[in-house]
Each structure stands twice: as C-alpha cells, then as structure tokens.
Amino acid sequence: MTEGRRRNRRQESNVNKFILCGLVIFAICGTIFCMVANSRESSLENKMALLGQEGAAMAKGTDAALAQAAEEIRAARDKSFSVQPGVPVGTEDPSDDKKVVYLTFDDGPSENTKKIIDILAQYDAKATFFVTGSNEECRHYIKEAYDAGHTIGLHTYSHDYAAVYASDEAYFADLAQVGEVVKEQIGYVPCFIRFPGGSSNMVSAKYNNGIMSRLVDSVQEQGYQYYDWNLDSGDAAGCGREEIEANSTTDKMNHIMVLCHDTQAKEATVEALPYILKYYTDLGYKFEAIDRNSMICHHGVQN
C-alpha cells in the first residue's frame, strides 16, 4: 500500500468518525429536545386541567351560592306572605310617591292564567292572583304564577255567595279550604285575600245581615288582609277588549289597584292586557305584585 493510499484511508476514516459523532450528537440533542418539549407540553396540559377543575369548581360554587341566595329570598318571601295571626298586613297610607299598578286577577286559575303569565313576562310585570278551588285541572298554574314572582291570594274555594256568606263559620271554612289548595301548590297559606264581590258587596245581605261588617274585622284578627280595588276593568260585567282597555287605564292616581278576572270566559281581558301594560309602562308606572307592605285598598262596607 502506498503512502498516498494510507493517507486517503485515514482521511476517510476521520470523515466517517466525524459524521458518526455528528449523528450521535444530533440524536442526543433531538432526544433531549423531545423530552423537554414533552415535559413542557404535559405540564401545560396539567396546568390546563387544573385550571379547568378550578374553573368548574368556581362555577359550581357560584351556581350553588346563587341557588342558595335564591332559596333564602324565596323562604323569606314565603315567611312574610304566610298568614300570621296577630301580625298586621299592608299599609293604609303608602307614603312613597312612586307610580305603581297592582293588577289583580280573580276567579282563576284557568287556561287564560297561563296566557296572562306569559304576557306579563314580556313586560317584566308582576301581578296578584286571587284564586278559587273550582278548576282542579288548572291548579298547577297557581304554582307557575308563584314561581314567576307573582303573588297568590285567596278568593274562597267555592265562590258560591249563598254558601260563603251563609255564616261567619261558613266563610272561614271555605277560606281554609282554598288555603289548603294553595298550600299544596306553593307550600304555605297566604295572608292576602279578596272577598267574592269585594267588601262592599250587597249580595251577602241576602244570606246574612251584617256579615261583611263582621268579616272585615275578623279576617284581620286572624292574620289576613283583604284587598278591594280602585279601578274596575269591567270584565266581570262582560265588557269587550276596548272597554276593558279604557276602564283599566288612568293617569289620575299614583297607586292603582285594578280588578280583572282570569277565568276561561275572559278572553277579552287577555286581549286587553298588552295595551294596559304598555299604557302604564310608557307613563313610568311599575307593575308590582301585592306584598306585606303594599297599599291596602278598602271599599266602604255596605252590609
């Protein structure tokens, strides 16, 4: 072998070693890079998972806190609205100068109650339903109205003047019966009532002389408050939509309690409701449900 060939072989072998070293270094660096990248990735994944868990826990905590707060508000409302003998209800002189409309619906529930609840929701309006026990299939609307933030009051179970006003005992027996119907739906007997025909009705005189004069006091002694109205929609007398709209709207009072009905026959009341809601909303009135501090609206007793 010539000196020149040996030199060439050595050079070749050096080049091969160099390439091999390069490959080894490349492989080591690549492995280290992958390991670092993987570890970064997995720690990022861990962090994301942790954040996700914390977020879910926080959201869960917020949901639970909100649910608990809502439950506490509801419990306070139920306690305040339940009948409590010896604790007076309502105020005779609303001192605030706010403009408020108390829409009240008597004689329900019926399928129209559901329509009314839906229309009220469109205007963020609250109202009061003085219910009877007559329409068993629609009783779930009592709870639906209550869940939507409306107030449930008692109007008697039978709404039969002859039976209800036969005697003081008969009246309270009937009131207790509708109280139980409402309690089944919302969990308590409310303190808000409306007499069939209002406290100024003269029909009761046919069945019992002087009964209204006694009942207006005795219901309050038993922890109830009765509410009449200062504006009559006229729907009980069979008025049509336009008449109901005209009868139910005024800008002459700041505290307005409107008498309406939500029986199945009162389609015209449902049709008039959007106009009434828009009329008062445009004038800056709020639609509120009766509560324990609401204005008491009493008629003059005539029997």
Ligand SMILES: [Zn+2]
């Ligand atoms: Zn009625």
